[in-house]
Amino acid sequence: MHGRCENCIIRELNSLRALKKDELKRISESKVSKTIKKGEVIFAEGEKLNGVFCVRNGVSKLSKMSDNGKDQIVKIAARGEILGQRSVITDETTNLSAVALNDMEVCYIPKQHLQDSLNSNVEFTKAVLLHIAGDLKFADNVIVNMAQKTVKQRVAETVKYLEDNFGTDCDGFIAVTLNREDIANIVGTAKEACIRTLSLFKKEKMIFTEGKRIKIEDKKALYRLIEGF
Amino acid sequence: MHGRCENCIIRELNSLRALKKDELKRISESKVSKTIKKGEVIFAEGEKLNGVFCVRNGVSKLSKMSDNGKDQIVKIAARGEILGQRSVITDETTNLSAVALNDMEVCYIPKQHLQDSLNSNVEFTKAVLLHIAGDLKFADNVIVNMAQKTVKQRVAETVKYLEDNFGTDCDGFIAVTLNREDIANIVGTAKEACIRTLSLFKKEKMIFTEGKRIKIEDKKALYRLIEGF
DNA sequence: TTTAAAAGATGATTTTTATCATGTTTCGAA
DNA sequence: TTCGAAACATGATAAAAATCATCTTTTAAA
Numbered sequence: 001m002h003g004r005c006e007n008c009i010i011r012e013l014n015s016l017r018a019l020k021k022d023e024l025k026r027i028s029e030s031k032v033s034k035t036i037k038k039g040e041v042i043f044a045e046g047e048k049l050n051g052v053f054c055v056r057n058g059v060s061k062l063s064k065m066s067d068n069g070k071d072q073i074v075k076i077a078a079r080g081e082i083l084g085q086r087s088v089i090t091d092e093t094t095n096l097s098a099v100a101l102n103d104m105e106v107c108y109i110p111k112q113h114l115q116d117s118l119n120s121n122v123e124f125t126k127a128v129l130l131h132i133a134g135d136l137k138f139a140d141n142v143i144v145n146m147a148q149k150t151v152k153q154r155v156a157e158t159v160k161y162l163e164d165n166f167g168t169d170c171d172g173f174i175a176v177t178l179n180r181e182d183i184a185n186i187v188g189t190a191k192e193a194c195i196r197t198l199s200l201f202k203k204e205k206m207i208f209t210e211g212k213r214i215k216i217e218d219k220k221a222l223y224r225l226i227e228g229f
Numbered sequence: 230m231h232g233r234c235e236n237c238i239i240r241e242l243n244s245l246r247a248l249k250k251d252e253l254k255r256i257s258e259s260k261v262s263k264t265i266k267k268g269e270v271i272f273a274e275g276e277k278l279n280g281v282f283c284v285r286n287g288v289s290k291l292s293k294m295s296d297n298g299k300d301q302i303v304k305i306a307a308r309g310e311i312l313g314q315r316s317v318i319t320d321e322t323t324n325l326s327a328v329a330l331n332d333m334e335v336c337y338i339p340k341q342h343l344q345d346s347l348n349s350n351v352e353f354t355k356a357v358l359l360h361i362a363g364d365l366k367f368a369d370n371v372i373v374n375m376a377q378k379t380v381k382q383r384v385a386e387t388v389k390y391l392e393d394n395f396g397t398d399c400d401g402f403i404a405v406t407l408n409r410e411d412i413a414n415i416v417g418t419a420k421e422a423c424i425r426t427l428s429l430f431k432k433e434k435m436i437f438t439e440g441k442r443i444k445i446e447d448k449k450a451l452y453r454l455i456e457g458f
Numbered sequence: 459t460t461t462a463a464a465a466g467a468t469g470a471t472t473t474t475t476a477t478c479a480t481g482t483t484t485c486g487a488a
Numbered sequence: 489t490t491c492g493a494a495a496c497a498t499g500a501t502a503a504a505a506a507t508c509a510t511c512t513t514t515t516a517a518a
Contacts, residue, residue: 064369066377067456074369090362095369118358122351129347129358132365133319139368140293140303140324146375147417148295151475180496188376190476195497211484212495227296380505409466419506424467440514441465459518466513473506483496488489 004028005107010056013080015127023117023124032108042083042098042106049094051110053083058104059166059176062096063185073186074139076101076176078166086132088114101178146188149228154187155197156225159207161186163216173213180212233257234336239285242309244356252346252353261337271312271327271335278323280339282312287333288395288405291325292414302415303368305330305405307395315361317343330407375417378457383416384426385454388436390415392445402442409441 005028011017019027033056036042042053045064055077062075062083074096077083087094088111117124145157159174166176178186184194198214201207206222208215216222234257240246248256262285265271271282274293284306291304291312303325306312316323317340346353374386388403395405407415413423427443430436435451437444445451 064373066373068377070377072373072376074372086362086365090359090366092366095366118355119351122348122354125351125354125358126347129354129361130319132358132361133315136315136361136365136368137319137321137324139365139372142372143303143368143375143417144293144295144301146372147301148297148299179494188372191496192477192498193475195495199497408464420466421468421507422505424465428467461518462516464513464515467511469509469511471506471508474504476501476503478501479499481497481499483494485494486492488491 005031008107010054010080014054014082015085015124015131016054016082018121018124018127019117020121023113023121027109027113030110030113034106034108036100036104036106038100038102040100042100042104043094045095045097046093049084049087049111051108052085052088052114053098053106053108055079055081055083056105056107058106059101060098060104061101061182061185062098064096071185072188073182074142075135076162076165076178076186078176085114085128086135089118089128089132091115101176101182149226151187151189151193152197152200153226153228154189155183155194156201156206156222158183158186159201159214159216160222160226162214168215171215173210173215177212177214234260237336239283239309243283243311244314244353244360245283245311247350247353247356248346249350252342252350256338256342259339259342263335263337265329265333265335267329267331269329271329271333272323274324274326275322278313278316278340280337281314281317281343282327282335282337284308284310284312285334285336287335288330289327289333290330290411291327293325300414301417302411303371304364305391305394305407305415307405314343314357318347318357318361330405330411380416380418380422381426381429382455382457383418384412384423385430385435385451387412387415388430388443388445389451389455391443397444400444402439402444406441406443 005011005024006021042060043049057079060077060083061073062077063071063073065071083098084094118128145154149157162174162176166174169175180195180198181191184191187194198207198209202209206218208217234240234253235250271289272278286308289306289312290302291306292300292302294300312327313323347357374383378386391405392403395403398404409424410420413420416423427436427438431438435447437446
């Protein structure tokens with residue numbers, strides 16, 4: 001067990017910020033800090049969770065297997081994200097599986113604490129509600145893009161999404177590196193189509209790539225493409 | 230103004246059931262019953278709502294225009310559904326537009342009432358949270374289907390969705406009738422592809438159609454198709 | 459009841475995307 | 489450092505779906 005939740009700044013990034021001192025104290029006493037290695041499964045689709053995972057460091061993919069055996073990535077979760085939140089709230093088995101994309105540090109929080117606070121602290125409940133409502137809006141937009149946009153547009157959209165959410169390193173590369181297959185699984189296309197599209201973007205000087213790392217070179221052109229030109 | 234909210238049974242279908250007597254009384258005093266004609270716009274994408282619409286009768290489509298000018302239907306809302314809930318909660322402009330698919334009766338509830346209850350009645354806040362969390366799970370599944378399944382599978386899925394949610398009339402037809410274009414806009418495909426696919430299903434005796442009305446004839450075959458055979 | 463418009467249906471063609479095959483590069487473990 | 493596996497890349501082909509065109513049927517309004 002590491003630091004105390006009361007002092008944890010990660011909390012400011014999520015709905016746990018609405019918890020009161022005594023609630024945090026109780027969580028602090030039963031939470032468990034864990035390190036997770038790249039590629040490790042945090043939880044699998046269909047599991048019943050007894051708690052949530054608050055991401056301190058590292059990045060995880062949240063995905064769901066479709067009937068035809070392909071994995072669809074629904075979200076990339078970084079620092080501050082609370083993994084398993086939805087299924088703990090509704091007390092259901094998980095809908096998604098979570099896999100570490102690089103080495104991670106997370107805090108495991110037993111679900112009883114959250115459920116207690118959901119029942120008693122309306123500020124917390126509201127904070128969670130606002131967060132989930134935001135996720136829902138985002139998901140609706142993804143549905144529209146999946147249904148109506150081409151692979152080219154969706155690859156462009158995904159590159160933008162990654163830059164917007166994870167920023168860039170000192171060389172201007174997007175600060176999270178995914179392999180082509182994972183990008184394809186966000187886009188909802190085959191690995192080859194994803195590779196081809198990124199190669200095309202590079203040829204057209206919209207992006208620059210170096211191994212897995214991607215840098216956006218011509219933001220305007222990329223955005224124009226996303227909107228359909 | 231019609232009946233009193235305290236006696237309204239529609240309420241049992243949604244999160245308003247968690248409201249207390251005095252909260253309902255206040256809502257009852259300021260709510261407005263409205264009739265909406267088929268095809269009428271209840272609210273448009275980007276509007277700022279000052280209240281929500283509780284559906285008493287009729288069916289509405291919730292859709293979003295994609296950049297390329299095509300409408301994507303994200304949800305079909307029937308009796309009990311509260312239209313505009315998400316954007317009133319987050320106090321944002323609407324993400325979706327709502328259009329009546331047949332004549333409707335709705336109750337307009339000014340947002341202040343909901344916001345007051347969200348701030349003070351944790352049971353209500355929790356009920357809303359559970360509802361939105363369910364919507365989110367559903368949306369994630371739609372994303373996976375959009376990304377990974379064929380048009381054929383998605384049409385089958387949509388037919389199943391409509392029957393599951395709206396049931397059948399006395400002749401066994403799905404109790405909601407959409408035109409082919411609307412079905413195509415749920416599936417996320419072109420009108421022609423949707424028509425062709427439904428014709429094929431009819432030829433294969435999985436469904437029977439009569440005008441806009443659709444009856445599922447071979448549920449097993451349909452379900453097998455959805456899962457990928 | 460007539461008539462125009464909307465919706466449904468179907469064929470032909472083109473575009474997009476998936477799949478298969480195969481070669482090349484990169485990277486980590488021995 | 490070498491070697492093998494994994495990831496990346498690209499061509500060829502097949503399959504899926506969009507688009508365009510045209511015709512028929514249904515629907516709603518005059």
